[in-house]
Amino acid sequence: MRRLFLGVCPLSIILAAEALSCVRQDRVLFENLSFQLSAGQVLYIQGKNGAGKSSLLRLLAGLTLPEDGRILFRGKPLSEQAEVFAEHLLFIGHHSGIHPQLTALQNLAFWAAISEQAVADPYQLLGSLGLAGLEDIPCFMLSAGQQRRVSLARLWFSSQLLWILDEPFTSLDQQLIAKLEQHFLQHLAKGGVIVLTSHQHLAAEYPALQAIELEYRW
Numbered sequence: 001m002r003r004l005f006l007g008v009c010p011l012s013i014i015l016a017a018e019a020l021s022c023v024r025q026d027r028v029l030f031e032n033l034s035f036q037l038s039a040g041q042v043l044y045i046q047g048k049n050g051a052g053k054s055s056l057l058r059l060l061a062g063l064t065l066p067e068d069g070r071i072l073f074r075g076k077p078l079s080e081q082a083e084v085f086a087e088h089l090l091f092i093g094h095h096s097g098i099h100p101q102l103t104a105l106q107n108l109a110f111w112a113a114i115s116e117q118a119v120a121d122p123y124q125l126l127g128s129l130g131l132a133g134l135e136d137i138p139c140f141m142l143s144a145g146q147q148r149r150v151s152l153a154r155l156w157f158s159s160q161l162l163w164i165l166d167e168p169f170t171s172l173d174q175q176l177i178a179k180l181e182q183h184f185l186q187h188l189a190k191g192g193v194i195v196l197t198s199h200q201h202l203a204a205e206y207p208a209l210q211a212i213e214l215e216y217r218w
């Protein structure tokens with residue numbers, strides 16, 4: 001496992017992994033993996049296909065359990081505060097997570113309702129993401145990149161502290177990737193934390209970036 005530490009760590013630790021191990025189909029994907037993420041930090045996880053990036057994200061999101069080790073959110077194990085953790089987490093997995101039969105507006109309304117948040121102006125938001133005129137058609141009629149934009153729209157009205165994003169740049173054009181990275185910086189500047197995977201390099205300058213590269217292990 002190769003690890004890079006760049007930038008300065010602020011003080012309050014939001015997310016910590018302690019000696020995590022993950023086994024899938026008798027293969028140890030990673031073991032004894034530890035890190036700490038403070039307010040304003042991004043963790044950028046890299047690795048070849050099958051190295052275990054999504055598996056690590058699912059552990060960190062509390063969706064699966066590690067073989068060994070534990071995960072702490074603001075100093076307490078996830079297992080002791082599942083509901084609190086869920087309130088502070090925005091997880092967008094490898095798939096877009098949109099309902100294909102619903103329109104972009106309906107998907108936004110659904111996410112806003114379940115997270116008890118309000119979208120001030122959904123037309124303006126979707127327009128700013130290049131979806132003007134596409135707000136009212138079922139999402140299965142949108143292109144892959146347009147569907148990804150609908151999915152990521154959540155990041156513009158979310159108040160969650162911790163964003164865990166599996167390959168958020170997939171299917172996006174360069175213009176939207178740049179916009180998304182600027183939005184990441186704003187979230188971090190407010191004290192948010194981001195964990196993400198990507199097969200492409202981050203282009204923005206992150207003030208406090210941690211990077212982990214998972215090696216493919218046989």
Ligand SMILES: Nc1ncnc2c1ncn2[C@@H]1O[C@H](COP(=O)(O)OP(=O)(O)OP(=O)(O)O)[C@@H](O)[C@H]1O
Pocket residue numbers: 024025029047048049050051052053054055056
């Ligand atoms: N639910 C599961 N049950 C069994 N094996 C799984 C499961 N999920 C993933 N795996 C296995 O774990 C390994 C790591 O998968 P994972 O999706 O974490 O890789 P990844 O690094 O995210 O890959 P990619 O870059 O292709 O998205 C793979 O060999 C996969 O077959």
